[in-house]
Amino acid sequence: MEARVTKRDKKVHLSYELRHRTHSAQLYPLSTPNDSILVVCAYDRGIRLIWRGGRLRKEMKSQGPNGRQRPPEIIVLDDDEEEQQAQAPSDLDAFERTDEEIDPDCPYPSITQHVDVVLDSEVLHLAVPLLPTASIRPSDALRKHAAIAVSCDDGSQRVLTFDLLPPSNDDKDDYANDIRDRQIHFPSAGAECTALAAKIVLTQGHSDQHVTSLLLVSTASNLLQIYRFAVFDSLTDLQQDAELQTAQLPHQAKSVQFHPLATSTQLLLTDQSGAVRVYYPFTTSDSPNTATSAPIEDEAQLGEQGKWITAFTSSFASKAGKPPRRKQVLAAQWIRSGRAILALLDDGEWGIWEVYGNVPAGKSANDFVVRGYLGASAAAEPSSSGKQSKNAAKLAPMTPNTRKVKSENFFSGATKAPTMGQAKGGISVSTSSVRAGQTDESVVMWYNSDIYCIPSLQQFWQRSTNTSSNHNFGSLYAPGLTHITDVNLFNESVTSISQFAANAANSGVGHMNTQRDLLIATEYRLSILQSLRPADTPARQLFQPQGGLADAPAVRDQDMLDAGQLDVGGLDRMLDSMANGDARPRRVGFAR
Incomplete structure (x- = not known):
């Protein structure tokens, strides 16, 4: 996938043309083991997985007689009895040790791999599960595998699981076939799904000690359906009959969202009547009406019927x-x-x-x-009064x-x-x-x-x-x-917008008002709006004094303020300069 690049001011706009109509594009909440960012697209033939940046695969230098890569050599650590075991090969051995080198003239990560998973229906809705950091600690399954939910135009809903590591060019077809073979179909409720959401929550006290969390998938039309899958030590063991809970809706749903807190299972629903409703699916008759739900500790404590908490119109x-x-x-x-x-x-x-x-x-x-x-x-x-408000x-x-x-x-x-x-x-x-x-x-x-x-x-x-x-x-x-x-949509309608995670260098006082990089999906195009860091100011030196810029501290402070990278010390210097009556003209540091 080649990008059409447009640089403007301190931002770069990347545009990728797509051959199929795209309904949604979402960023997976975790980076892949090779430090790539995974983009999941729902389009009229299935889903497309796109890996951006990260460590590249090594070139196949040693080839066997049949053209296949030779198996990695076994490395013995030492001769001690406890250390005589061979080091098992890792999937990451096929990747470089460092991330790809960024070209200063084109300072953005490239698309390192993409895979099309063609399904037998058009994917209308895509749900990437909410995945709090706390939920990935008990098991490595969620560090290595991804799970997403989709709904199709044939009325079916499915859960797709796949390896987070990108495949090689030779293994792309096998990789897509494995995803299709492992997909889980929900029982169809007869009505077309109009809203979809997914979340992974922790569970304790489960009868199976290998269960670390639950995957909740909510689908809605005139009927709200909530499926519960047990996530085992390996996400590839997701083949199971999901537990189902339903609730009748007064109007057809338009969207559904899970509560952002890791321990809450509340749902936020919008419908065609112009109402926004809050629903608690797992509750008992004496459950408190509070903003946060208790964590799912024991399945025996879960109620059969949910509870409508509040509604806004x-x-x-x-x-x-x-x-x-x-x-x-x-x-x-x-x-x-x-x-x-x-x-x-x-x-x-x-x-x-x-x-x-x-x-x-x-x-x-x-x-x-x-x-x-x-x-x-x-x-x-x-x-309504015909007069201007206050x-x-x-x-x-x-x-x-x-x-x-x-x-x-x-x-x-x-x-x-x-x-x-x-x-x-x-x-x-x-x-x-x-x-x-x-x-x-x-x-x-x-x-x-x-x-x-x-x-x-x-x-x-x-x-x-x-x-x-x-x-x-x-x-x-x-x-x-x-x-x-500064976004060129090429006269296409926006279908979804996702925000890239804030980098470690972008956290802190100097970046609290800095706009995130955006992934914008339109009908036949993916666009990325990315901010550019000044080439002569490395990330680790943004908040440290530098000899090369000491000649003009006022100019440096103003430039860093415009870029949203000025620290508290720089703000103090600018305020002191104003208090001392510096008559030099200054630009006001508002967002442009």
Whole structure:
């Protein structure tokens, strides 16, 4: 797979053309044993597995008489009785010891391998399981194998398992055949699956000591189905009859998500009525109504029937000549470690519901605590009273962000807001650990062809809820909401967006407001938006003084601030310079 490369400012845009229509592309949450990043694509003939970066396979230098590679030699450690065993060959012996070398002129990892797994149906939905770090410690099975869930246009749902190591070019066909042979079919419920989710949770006290965790797969249409698979020491032993639990839904489901906490099995469902519901599938009559569920410790303690915990409904939208109706929910995701819900509506409105928090004075449980509008819908916010609201009457602060939005509208003209029922959108939430044991989240929302980013949800939440206003923010008023404009979609519709994990060099104070690298899937294309690190500033030296840059500390600090890499010491130097009355012109370090 060759990329079409476009460099702009301090970012590089990679575009990979695909031969088949793609419905979704997701990043697997774990890196492969050879340090590659695995991308799973669902398309009209099956799934495609793509390995990006990492250690490459060694060239086959020694060949046998039949053209096959000779077996590795046995290495004896020493002559002691306890050390006379031969060192068993490892699958990683076929790979180089270091990652691939990055070309400075093309500073991005290459696609090292890809495999097409052709199924007998079109894959419509793809679910990569939530896989917390704590769940991979008891066994090496999840370090070496992957498990995903798919739903197809024939009404079937399946679990596919495969080795995380990429195969060689000669073994690609066998690798794909093994995945097809090991796939697990769910019993069809008769209705087409409209929502799919998967999660791996820990279990204790299981009757089989070789069971380390449970794979939960939830499918939904008019009926919610939850399958439970026991994950043994080897993920290849997943061939079993799954336990099934069902619940009738009042309306057809549009999406389903598992709770992000490792010990919780709660589900977040959206349906066609404009409602977002929270469901606890494994509960008993005396289970507490709390934000976090107890870990699955004993199967005997699991209840047969689930419990609906709460429901939120969207606001009404009125149209001339038609009765009012509730706005449709395009997407909803857990945020703030499951304490809140972020929802995107079909008119471009987005908002945050508090699940178990205190409702602000003057608001009901269905009211958004924080809300705003995306795209051109921000200018079309309805006003029931016919007067401007208190916040709408205020002037937006003229920052480089707002100037950029205004200049775009000035030269391109006002964009017509999409009519209801035709809008498309989604939400991607990525969790990262920061200092002092706290977790932060990066949020990406897309509405039609517009993409927006909240790099630090923790800061965004604090700044939004601590304001003296009534927590009503439009796209120009919301602090920390950035419009990503440097993505070329080639006039194709976005089908999914995933966020790459934050690198070790990107964690810390200097990168809390740095946008993540993005994987954007459109109808016939995969795009990667990647930030470029300055070539003369290695990652390990970003926060250390360097003699080569000591000549111009002010210029260096400003450049690092623009790149989102300025540390606390640099901020102190800039503040001291301002306090001393430095009259030199300075650029304001807002996101561009």
